[in-house]
Amino acid sequence: MTDCLFCKIVNGEIPAHKVYEDKDVLAFLEINPDNSGHTLVISKNHSENLLDTSGEDLRTLISIIPKIAKGVCESLDYKGFNLLVNNGSVAGQLVPHLHFHIIPRKEDDGHEHFVGEPYQDGEIEQVAEKIRKILK
Amino acid sequence: MTDCLFCKIVNGEIPAHKVYEDKDVLAFLEINPDNSGHTLVISKNHSENLLDTSGEDLRTLISIIPKIAKGVCESLDYKGFNLLVNNGSVAGQLVPHLHFHIIPRKEDDGHEHFVGEPYQDGEIEQVAEKIRKILK
Numbered sequence: 023m024t025d026c027l028f029c030k031i032v033n034g035e036i037p038a039h040k041v042y043e044d045k046d047v048l049a050f051l052e053i054n055p056d057n058s059g060h061t062l063v064i065s066k067n068h069s070e071n072l073l074d075t076s077g078e079d080l081r082t083l084i085s086i087i088p089k090i091a092k093g094v095c096e097s098l099d100y101k102g103f104n105l106l107v108n109n110g111s112v113a114g115q116l117v118p119h120l121h122f123h124i125i126p127r128k129e130d131d132g133h134e135h136f137v138g139e140p141y142q143d144g145e146i147e148q149v150a151e152k153i154r155k156i157l158k
Numbered sequence: 159m160t161d162c163l164f165c166k167i168v169n170g171e172i173p174a175h176k177v178y179e180d181k182d183v184l185a186f187l188e189i190n191p192d193n194s195g196h197t198l199v200i201s202k203n204h205s206e207n208l209l210d211t212s213g214e215d216l217r218t219l220i221s222i223i224p225k226i227a228k229g230v231c232e233s234l235d236y237k238g239f240n241l242l243v244n245n246g247s248v249a250g251q252l253v254p255h256l257h258f259h260i261i262p263r264k265e266d267d268g269h270e271h272f273v274g275e276p277y278q279d280g281e282i283e284q285v286a287e288k289i290r291k292i293l294k
Contacts, residue, residue, distance in 0.1 A: 039286035042293050051286050054274035059285055072224045072241065084220040088208045090293065091245070097292040098285065102246020105208065109227070110238020113263040114271040127249040138190035149195055149234065150175035150187050157178050157229040 023068045028119035032066045042090050046082045049090050052123065057131055059098045061124040063087055070118045071109045083122065091124045100126035159204045164255035168202045178226050182218045185226050188259065193267055195234040197260040199223055206254045207245045219258065227260045236262035 023029050030036040031050065038050035041061055052060040065083050069075035091103050106123040108114040127133070141149070159165050166172040167186065174186035177197055188196040201219050205211035227239050242259040244250040263269070277285070 039282050041286055041289040051282055051289075052274060053282070054276055056274045058277070058281070059289060060274065061289070073228055075224075077221050080220050080224070081217040084216050085213050088211075088216070092209055093293040094289055097288040100248075102244075102249035102251070104249050105243040105245060107241040108238075108271070109241060110263065112236075112265055112267075113238035113240050113261075115238070125249075127246070129248055131248075138188060138192045138196065140190055141194070145194070146175050146187055146189070150177055152233040153177040153187075153195060153197070153230055156233040157226065 023119075026068055026119050027117050028062075028064050028121065029068050032064070042086070042093070044086070046079070047086050049124075056123075056125045056133060057100070057127065059094050059100065059126045061090065061094050063090055063122040063124060064119060069120050071115065071120050072107060073109070075120050087122060087124070091126075094124055094126050098126060100128050102127045159255075162204055162255050163253050164198075164200050164257065165204050168200070178222070178229070180222070182215075183222050185260075192259075192261045192269060193236070193263065195230050195236065195262045197226060197230050199226055199258040199260060200255060205256050207251065207256050208243060209245070211256050223258060223260070227262075230260055230262050234262060236264050238263045 031038045032048055040050045042049040046066055048066060049061050049063045052062050063083060065079040067079050095103055104125040104127060106125060167174045168184055176186045178185035182202055184202060185197050185199045188198050199219060201215040203215050231239055240261040240263060242261060
């Protein structure tokens with residue numbers, strides 16, 4: 023898409039710090055990293071998010087992500103990583119071109135995780151039933 | 159694996175609130191949700207994380223995740239979601255059986271995102287070079 027920031031990076035119209043590229047996929051550094059080495063992985067084909075992308079593009083992306091994540095961790099001496107997609111603006115998606123964040127992690131890096139809370143009595147069964155019904 | 163919590167859920171030894179199941183994949187509610195409807199999606203085949211799973215299992219998982227995420231959001235009236243894998247204990251992984259979190263999101267739900275900071279001058283080029291080198 024002509025007005026898409028990440029498509030412009032794919033096309034070379036905007037520079038980026040690329041760390042991996044093949045004919046289908048591009049990975050480059052997030053410029054405001056959560057930790058040094060925070061990498062974004064995108065398909066060269068434009069799609070806005072996980073709900074409008076093709077299964078083929080998604081399978082191509084996920085197939086290469088472990089290799090890239092392993093490379094990020096090994097080259098910078100991290101012990102693990104978060105793989106994250108923010109799907110929709112309410113979820114923190116800023117650029118409407120599907121991208122997977124690889125956020126390398128180490129002990130005591132100051133990042134907290136979402137902390138969940140248990141359901142109220144009986145609530146979990148109702149929630150499960152609502153989802154099951156629509157997925158049937 | 160006999161001592162794996164999620165394998166026990168797959169085998170029916172431990173109950174769970176299942177929302178989707180096919181021959182390869184199981185999705186069930188997280189019991190300590192970040193938001194109501196927070197769902198975990200796993201492959202029935204055991205693997206510990208993204209780095210030891212098979213490409214085939216990973217492609218099977220990612221192919222069904224958009225459908226499940228759409229179902230979670232539509233049934234419970236959410237506007238977006240985060241897709242998250244915590245890979246390794248330093249990244250917050252609690253159960254060593256690869257699982258994708260689908261965390262449905264709405265405006266002002268109280269969850270904050272990781273907030274990144276820019277690199278120091280010249281640092282980003284060095285980081286990119288280290289990763290590129292290992293990925294070659």
